[in-house]
Structures are given as structure tokens and as C-alpha cells.
Amino acid sequence: MAEAPASQGALAGIRVIDLTRVLSGPFCTMLLGDMGADVVKVETPGEGDPVRGQGVIRDGLSWYFASFNRNKRSITLNLRTGDGRAILADLLREADVLVENFRPGVMERLGFGRERLDSINPRLVSCSINGFGSAGPYADRPAFDFIAQAMSGLMSVNGPPGGDPLRTAPPLTDLVAGLYAAFGITAALQARTRTGRGQQVESAMVNGMLSMFAYLSAEYLATGRLPQRTGNDHPILCPYGLFHAADGEVAVAPANETILRRFLGVLELSWILDDPRYDTNEKRTARRPELRALVDQRLATRQRGEWIELLNAAGVPCGRVMNLAEVFEDPQILAQEMVIEVDQPGHGPVRMTGFPVKLDGTPCSIARPAPGLGEHTAELLAELGRDEAELERLRAGGII
Amino acid sequence: MAEAPASQGALAGIRVIDLTRVLSGPFCTMLLGDMGADVVKVETPGEGDPVRGQGVIRDGLSWYFASFNRNKRSITLNLRTGDGRAILADLLREADVLVENFRPGVMERLGFGRERLDSINPRLVSCSINGFGSAGPYADRPAFDFIAQAMSGLMSVNGPPGGDPLRTAPPLTDLVAGLYAAFGITAALQARTRTGRGQQVESAMVNGMLSMFAYLSAEYLATGRLPQRTGNDHPILCPYGLFHAADGEVAVAPANETILRRFLGVLELSWILDDPRYDTNEKRTARRPELRALVDQRLATRQRGEWIELLNAAGVPCGRVMNLAEVFEDPQILAQEMVIEVDQPGHGPVRMTGFPVKLDGTPCSIARPAPGLGEHTAELLAELGRDEAELERLRAGGII
Structure with a gap:
């Protein structure tokens, strides 16, 4: 597609290098992209974000992928090669934000630990989204929404009275962690206007969910009494x-x-x-x-x-x-433009949820649909000054 | 208490005028305060935020109130009086952010509609947190978490297989709306560094929750098939x-x-x-x-x-x-400092949840405990240049 017009969004001029995959990280960078940031999604050649192959596929397109990867460009890079890592370093040199949702330790093994990032670009805000946080006994454990719901206490309070602990259907711990990450990154950008320096941001799924218990956690900490599962009834109000x-x-x-x-x-x-x-x-x-x-x-x-x-x-x-x-046909939801159609070239219109937070001066917008795998590789490498011969070499070597 | 040391947080130097009450708004301003913003909570004289009287009260202190109002100062102001509104205008003149969670229309009736705010302070970022959004047929409806859960579709996907639609126990729509508001405000502050102007931010409970359905909404929009309630089982994976x-x-x-x-x-x-x-x-x-x-x-x-x-x-x-x-004793939760003790003068230590998103350069911190009602009225009015005689007059008139 043609180059999108210069962003007028709140985060216009902010370049995000996005190493994330699946849900928590792509949701975070979608929120930043909706706000006008230039998000560069780095994917493994020939493979890409696994969500490209998940959910219902219509005409070769996963609608799940399309809705969480709008407003992004895609570059393929094999980060197991020195050439791939050198290109990533070049991308980071020009960037404002790096987001990844690897398990703690992976960035170090790729050669992009804290000190290296700082030496590449001291203004870089680097964000890790993970399951349990990078310090503590469970730091290395694999995370998944269902487990984070179990270990944050959410399942213990959810469910009908007298029933078993119950998972909440949407993968809330992923989404909450992604949203906290977007907030933390934006706050760190604000700090940078004062300090001139980037910093490390971390958002963990269990921590984020635990911060959402409101009076349930306050009551437990004040009294030591566990909240009971009350289903749709209010524990202390009736009728309700x-x-x-x-x-x-x-x-x-x-x-x-x-x-x-x-x-x-x-x-x-x-x-x-x-x-x-x-x-x-x-x-x-x-x-x-x-x-x-x-x-x-x-x-x-x-x-x-x-x-x-x-x-x-x-x-x-x-x-x-x-x-x-009913929700997606509700007149209020439609008035709030909470269902939008994005024209996905070659696929036609894709329906997805709209922008959850509205800014009237620098509104969120769709600057571009979700990218094909590596759709912007050549464009981005050209921006980095790599010529056509170099691209050929990288392509032949399976690096892009 | 003594004046807190100058904030080193990410949002140091940002002044927030906080007209919110109960949960969604106070949670938003708590997040901003944890990041180092100077939050001024405006409360009704003799009454204050209703949460001051809610939940378990220990030694006259609601732990629920204490945990969601840390890092704030409190000023009492009767906004039904001209004097009260004049003081609010003075506060807004020096502020960066205004947050309110009234029903749409209330700010206009108080004389602080969009144009007035813009004339008082064109750099002000003004945020409304509400139930359904300020445009559309339900804009004027009263909102409450249980209703937003029902109307966002969350209840329809939550619950055991074959059972009824089920509320999720924590008031998630309040918390998600508060977190989106904090993100939107911070993005608008970033935009201001470029444009020099503030703007209006809006976060609605139903919209925020609807953005959290991930593949459930994508699948519905792609196929028109409603997700079924599957309890703890995964709809298409087994064993799980x-x-x-x-x-x-x-x-x-x-x-x-x-x-x-x-x-x-x-x-x-x-x-x-x-x-x-x-x-x-x-x-x-x-x-x-x-x-x-x-x-x-x-x-x-x-x-x-x-x-x-x-x-x-x-x-x-x-x-x-x-x-x-178990969560609050878990070694990982403790290692992540997700339970903190805040010394509440006159009450001793209050335990509450810690900081869900971590920044290593400008970390979140507790600069002050939750304020008593109007604890900082005199201090804040002195900052506005009002003298002792004026304070006496305002006190006698029931304005502060």
C-alpha cells in the first residue's frame, strides 16, 4: 500500500520496535499505534506471529491477527543470526520504544541486555511484558492467561456461590498487562522529556490482575477474611x-x-x-x-x-x-464507534473493536491495516540505508 | 505531615486536579500519583468521597479508601457556591490535568464546560471517565460496574457451561476504565509536548471492557457465531x-x-x-x-x-x-513487592497492593498516605495566595 499520511495522533513521531507475539504485547503496541506511534513489528522469516494462523481464517486472513495488529508495519528478521541482530540494533538506534514479551532472560541471550540497549540508544524506553515479573522465584516460568488467572486469585473469587473457582472467559491478564505496559511506556516517555533518558518498564500479568481487586483485596488485607464467591448477588446488598x-x-x-x-x-x-x-x-x-x-x-x-x-x-x-x-448492534456501541471496519487490501473489510479511549484533539485512527508478513521489510531496510544488493544477500541468507 | 520530598517519579511536575469519587476515577488518579504526579483531590466539605465510609473501617479509617487514595492531597470545596468554583478555576489555571467521573453534563452545569476550561487553561488535559461515553442514546444513564459488565457482553461469556451469565467478582469495568484514562491522559501529555495544547480525553466503562474480548470478539465478528460459556475448559483445546x-x-x-x-x-x-x-x-x-x-x-x-x-x-x-x-503470602508476589505497607499517621501501617507497572529509572513510590478530608485545604489555598482572613471567611461560609 501507499505510504500512510503523517500521523496526527497523540504519539505521532514516536517509533516503536515491537518484538512481541500473540496477545499481551501486540495489544500494547496496537494501543500505541492507535495513538499514532509508528510501530515496527519484527517477525521471524517464514513464520511470523503465531496468531497469523490462529482463529477463524477468512480468505487467508486471521481476523484475530488483523484486529490486534492494525497500525503496524512488519519486517522479518532472523534474530539468531549476527546480520539479523545488527539490523535490530540499527532499528533500535532510531527508535523511542522497544516492547517484548519474551520470558525474562531471552533478550540477554539475544545480546540485547540492559547495558547493551543503553549503549545503543540511551533515550530508548524498553518494556518487558511477562507473566510473573523478572525478579523472584517464578520469574523463569512460562506464563499463560489461564495460569495467571489462577495465581493472581481471580479464579478464587469468580464463580457461582458454592461452585468451583472459575476462569473468566476473556484472557484478561494478557490484556490488562498490555494496557499497563502502554501506560508505563507513555509515562516513561513523559519522564524522558525531563530527564533526556529512557528506562526499563516492566508489566507482569499476575501483578496487573492483582491490582484489579478493588475492595476485595482491601477487605481481605484489613480483616484476613477471604471473599466468598457470590455469583451475581452482591455480598452485602439486597435486592441487587x-x-x-x-x-x-x-x-x-x-x-x-x-x-x-x-x-x-x-x-x-x-x-x-x-x-x-x-x-x-x-x-x-x-x-x-x-x-x-x-x-x-x-x-x-x-x-x-x-x-x-x-x-x-x-x-x-x-x-x-x-x-x-446484541452488543455489536447496540445503538450506544455504534454511536461510540466501538465497531470499525478496516479495509484489508486483498481481503475486503474486516470488522473489529474500535478505540476504547477517545482523545478529541489528537484522535486515534487507523493509518494502515495489519501488515502481511514482512510486507515492509524492503521499505524499512531502505530507511536504514541498505541497498538492493544488500537486500538480496539478506534474503538469500534467510536473514529477512 | 511534613511536606513530601519533591517527586522523582515519571510524572513529576504534573499537577492533577481530581474531582472523582468512588472507584474508576480515584483508581486513575492513584495510578498517576504513584507515577509521581501531584494529585489534588477535591471533596465536598463535611462529606467527601463516599468510600471514606465504605468497607471495613479500622480505627476510623477505611482501608479501601486508603489504598485507592494514596499519594493525594485533599482540599474541600463546595462547588455549588461561586467562591468554591472560583477556587477550582484558580486550581485549574496552574494544573496540567483535570479528571472527573461525573455523569456527562455535570461539568457543564457546574460552569466548567469545554470552552470555559479551554479559556481558563489551554494547556489543560481534561479527562472524563463515565459509563457509556458522552455521545449516544445511553450517555445520560447512571452507570455501575454490574451494569457495564452486563451491557459490555462480559457476563454473557463468563460462567460454567450450561449455567447463567455471570458477573466477574472484581469491579473490572471501573478499573479498566480508570487504567485506560491514565493511559489516555499520559498520551495527551505527550501530545502537548508537541502541540503546546491540552485536549479532552474520555474513557467509558463499557467501551473499555468491550476492548478486552480478544479472540472472542474477533471470532464473533468473523463468523457471527456467539461464543459459548465453557467454564474452565478451553473451547477447542483438550486436555486443558x-x-x-x-x-x-x-x-x-x-x-x-x-x-x-x-x-x-x-x-x-x-x-x-x-x-x-x-x-x-x-x-x-x-x-x-x-x-x-x-x-x-x-x-x-x-x-x-x-x-x-x-x-x-x-x-x-x-x-x-x-x-x-495464598496470593498475599506467595514468595513471587512478595518478591515483586505487590503488597506494601503504608504508614497512615494516627492509624499505623495499612497493607495494600503495590505498583502493577514498574519503571526502573523513575520508580513508583509512596510520597504520602491517603489524606484526611480537607487535610491540605489550608496548604493549597496558601499556594493560591489566599490569606488567613480569607480562609476564615471561606470556612465560615461553608465553602471549604
């Missing part, structure tokens, strides 16, 4: 949760007494709060099935959509449990 | 999931054929891959209970800890399902 209207479920979250009054008011059940059986949260929680029946009985008199309008108008947080088909 | 050693559960994630070979090799079950009943993933998935029994039978011969050592040494991602008590 999933209820049943005439045509389906409604999620309702009366998070405090004021909102609970509004909720019961709309349902014409205000008497509940004056009834000695139900006049405290504690009593209501102890009689949850009775309360649920009272609420369901009222909700059964109208359609779900009507209740949602009435309750929202009264300031009661509520909504439908939507599946992905 | 929770298995049983002699003394408890082990999570094992053989995410590809190479790792599966290693796993079955350690178990001395390599024959499985050559058996015509089990020699493809499809066949194995169809015979999941048989495979599970074969694996469990082998695992029952040793303790969990032994298997975890053996499997990790062979490069098989695996680990224990840990509850929060």
Missing part, C-alpha cells in the same frame, strides 16, 4: 442482581440506600423499607429469596425495555445482559 | 483446565501441540497422541471426560507442588488456584 421482567432478565444495581429507594419506588414496593422484616440491609440479605420473589413478581408485569427506561429515568443503574451479537 | 493432584487442584494450560507433548511426556502419557481415539484436538475435545480421567489418574500419584515444579521445568504453563490469603 439479575431479575426477571416479562420477556427476560434485567440487571439492577441499587448500590446505596438512595438508589434502592428509587428502585423500590418505581416498582411501587416502597413499603419494603418500612417493614420490620426488611428494614435493614442485613435483614434483607438474610431474606434474599423473599426479596427476589417480591421484585420478580412486580417486574413480570412489564417488558424488559419498559422497565429499563423507567428505572434509568429514575436514576437506577440497570440494563440488559447482552450477548456479543 | 483444572486437574487434580494428590493434595489439590492444578491449573494446566497446554496452549499448543508442542506444550501438550511436553505435558503428556512429563505424565508418561505420550501414547495418547498416537492413539487413534485421541490423535487430534477435535477427537480429544469430543472425549474430554476420558482425557480428564487419564490425566487425573496420573496426577493423583504426586503432590501438587511436585507436579508444578516438574511441569514448569519442562516448560508447561501450570500453577495452583490461589485464594487471596
